[in-house]
Amino acid sequence: MNGIHDMGGMHGFGSIMKTVDAPQFHEAWERRTMGMVNAAMAGFQFSVDEFRYAIERMAPAHYLDSSYYEHWLEGTLTLLIEKGVFSQAEFDAQIADLRTKHEGGQA
Numbered sequence: 001m002n003g004i005h006d007m008g009g010m011h012g013f014g015s016i017m018k019t020v021d022a023p024q025f026h027e028a029w030e031r032r033t034m035g036m037v038n039a040a041m042a043g044f045q046f047s048v049d050e051f052r053y054a055i056e057r058m059a060p061a062h063y064l065d066s067s068y069y070e071h072w073l074e075g076t077l078t079l080l081i082e083k084g085v086f087s088q089a090e091f092d093a094q095i096a097d098l099r100t101k102h103e104g105g106q107a
Contacts, residue, residue, distance in 0.1 A: 030069040037076050046079045054078040 025031040040046060046054075054075035055063075063071065081088050 025069075029073075033069045033073045033076070037072055040076060040080065045083060045085060050079055051075050054082075 025034070037051065041048065041051070052075075055071045057078070058066075058071065058074055062074075066074070077091065080086060081091065
């Protein structure tokens with residue numbers, strides 16, 4: 001597959017800046033996302049190949065505008081919805097509920 005995610009050998013992105021002693025996770029949600037991916041794969045919800053393909057199917061602009069763990073989150077949600085673990089409507093309702101709780105100071 002040749003898509004926006006396949007950047008190997010491309011020029012013009014500048015030097016890779018190596019960070020010494022950088023944390024693996026910059027925010028708590030990144031750690032939770034990795035845990036969710038590992039749990040889904042361990043529970044045979046999807047394979048690593050399906051996961052990679054779900055990330056490769058992201059819209060190019062969204063892919064370029066999102067972080068590494070956002071790719072993981074997007075791929076996981078895509079697959080869990082496609083496989084019927086939960087529906088898009090159920091996911092949307094849960095997000096709306098969390099937003100309401102957060103805005104109300106309950107989170």
